[in-house]
Amino acid sequence: MRFIFLLLLPLFLCSPVKAQEDLPQDYFSSPLEIPLILSGTFAELRSNHFHSGLDIKTHQKTGLNVLASAEGYVSRIKVSHFGYGKALYIQHPNGYTTVYAHLKKFSPAIQAYIRKVQYAKESYEVEVFPKANELPVKQNELIAYSGNSGGSGGPHLHFEIRDAAASPMNPLDFGFNIQDNSHPLIEGVFVYPQGENSHVNQNNNRQKLRVIPLGNGNYITENFEAYGTLGFGVSTVDRLDFASNKNGVYQIKTSVNGNKLMQIDFKKFSFSESRYINRFIDYAYYKNERNRVQKLFKEDNNPLSIITTYGEKGFVNVQDSLDYNYTIEVKDFKGNTSTIKVPITSKTFPLEEITPKKIDSTAYFAxxxxxxxxxxxxxxxxxxxxxxxxxxxxxxxxDGEGIKVHHDSTPLHKNMTIGFDVSNYTVKDREQLYVARMTDWGAAYYVDTYKKNNRFSVSTKTFGKYELRQDNVGPKITPINFREKRWMSSENELIFKIEDELTNIGGYRATINGKFILMEYDYKTDRLVYYFEDDIIKETENKLKLIVLDNVGNSTTFEGTFFRKN
Structure with a gap:
């Protein structure tokens, strides 16, 4: 049996790589009382966005104390079924804001504050902006408990630092110390000939190069013949100590024959530019191979501020009778560096001897x-x-009752609209009609459907097949710890499971003895929970009524009686 001893190191040692002098290095403290081990790093490549903070491991459990990283006041509380789930925002005197997300529960004072709002609005999902004097906090004060709420894929704390313009910044630049003694891993290097006259080994299509590890973070690719304008791409991840997660890197630099071409710094970005990740990566390769290749050249319609180019937008212009040495340098935050040398031999070929890109022309050109x-x-x-x-x-x-709109290997930055003529359906039938996105294997997923007279429409950022479907079945309600006329004095919670196979849960409302009760819904587990600590119940005999709706209006009602001593 092998044991790993994890030392609790100081959290505010300055990075040996580059401590940004204009950023406070000892202002923010750890939001948890355990050593910081990360499952996700800042600006890590995610679906349709860059990761905006750190994901901190919580030993695969919920309920750990979450502490205010610095003094300030709670400036925003948002509770939602999806996204960040239960989230807190703390405004600090120095202009920065810290964010704590996927929480299980808030501290007693904050919990009481938000519960009052939820009951006033009779809604679990709320967003409020407390004033500076309402919920002040001190550094290291308990503000919440870690959880797995919202879109979290497992128990952890999502932690952010944002500047005065609400742009997320890399928390590691503020002095947090994370142990990392490994070089970034290089999973692939790719070449992208630009224009029909360019080629790599007589091919105008994307080419994956064979990468040869030399040890100690050094790599070299196979030599290849090329000509014309070339762009490169790299698939790379970083691994931290005490964790097996594939994380993002901190910096990528490129050069050719010693001349700088491009630098990518994962230090700060704005939410408005985050979706341009789909222009930054080779999106088609990702959709087909599930591997994100970062393009080391800047194309049109790529305004990402993380990229700095020094000439030719990162491209290499290979000319006749010259040899080139292209270099990619990848760093993690601790300065561990991996270097890839790419030797290029210039050679021209007649156009007819170059394999061209395949372009499927259609009648629909956009x-x-x-x-x-x-x-x-x-x-x-x-x-x-x-x-x-x-x-x-x-x-x-x-395609039958639907339409195929291109394929999902092409990214969309804005919503397109697809309209359906439903004039052939009766008014009654239209009530249960909806639009579904169809997968290649035939599964149907509900899409928010806007209904107006004879036209239904959806707004979506995903190409693919969409078709009309019908849902005439109401949601399913299954009691977990409830039985008719059961005494529930020893229970802390009232738990149900709610499911809808076709159009998902659209809403729910519960009352006890005619009074609204707040139930928390977790879509990942289908659990709906009421906590008796809300102290709504005053009687011994209690009448429960739960109504659950799906997204086309089908409803299911559950009614029952239970007893409880107060």
């Missing part, structure tokens, strides 16, 4: 810089200006 609309026998499609990152031929086909 320009990225223009809005465009299509009509297709009972369907209409509108793609706004700026939704596409580049011009594209779109594959649009009617």
């Amino acid at each position: 320009k990225a810089g223009q809005a465009i609309a299509f009509d297709e026998d009972g369907f209409d499609i509108y793609i706004p200006k700026g939704a596409l990152y580049e011009d594209a031929y779109l594959d649009i086909q009617k």
Whole structure:
């Protein structure tokens, strides 16, 4: 048996890489009382966004004390079924804001504050902005308990530091010390010929290079013949001590023959630019291979502030009769560096000897810089200006009760609208009609459907097949710890399971003896819970009524009686 001893090191040692002199290095303290081990790093590549903070491990359990990282006041509380779940925002005197998300529960004073709001609005999902004098906190004061609420994939604390403009910043730049003694891992290097005359080994398509590890963070790729303008991409992750998670890196630099080309710094970004991650990565490769390749060149419609270019937008221009040495340098926050050398031999070939890119032309051509609309026998499609990152031929086909709108390996930056003519359906039938997104394997997923007269529509950022479906079945309600006329004096919670197979849970409302009770819904487990500590019940005999709706209006009602001593 092997034991790992984890030493509780000081949390505010300055990074040996680069402590930003204009950022306070000893102002923020750890939000947890345990050593900081991360499952997610800042600006890590996620679906449709960069990760905006640190994900801190909580020993795979919930309920750990969460502490205010510095003095200030609670400036925002948001409770939602999805996203951050239960989240706190603390405004600090120095202008920064810290964020604590996926919480299980708030501290007693904050819990009482938000419960009052929830009961006043008769809603679990609320968002409030307390005034500076309402919920002041001191550094290291208990503010919440760690959890797994919202869109969390497992128990952890999501922690952020935002500047005065609400832009997330890398918390590691503020002096937090995380142990990391490993070089970033290089999983792949790719080359992207630009323009039909460019090639890599006589091929105009993306090419994956064979990467040879040399040890101690050094790599070299196979030598290849090329000509013209080339862009490169790298698939890389970092691993921290005491964790097996594949995390994001801190910096990537590129150069050719010793001349700087590009630098990517994962230190700060704005939420408004985060979705441009889909332009930054090779999106088609990710959708097909589930691996994110970061493009080391800056294309049009990529305004990401994390990227600095020093010439040619990161591209390498390979000319005749010259050899090139392209270098990629990848660093983690602790300064561990991996270096990839890419030797290039220049060689030209006639155009007819170069394998061209395959372009599937269709009747539907869309320009990225223009809005465009299509009509297709009972369907209409509108793609706004700026939704596409580049011009594209779109594959649009009617398919039974649905329509295929291109394929999901092409990213959309803005919502397109798909309209459905439902004039052939009766008014009654339309009540249970909805639009579903169909997967390649035939599964149907409900999409928020806007209904107006004879036209139903959806707004979506995902290409694919969409079709009309019908849902005539109400949600299913299953009691977990409730039985008719049971004494529940020893129970702390009232628990139900609620499910809807087709259109998901759209809403719910519960009362005891006619009074509203607040029930917390976790969509990941389908659990609906009422906590008796809310102290709504005053009688011994209690009549419970629970109504659950799906997203097309089907409802199911559960009624019962239980007893409880107060």
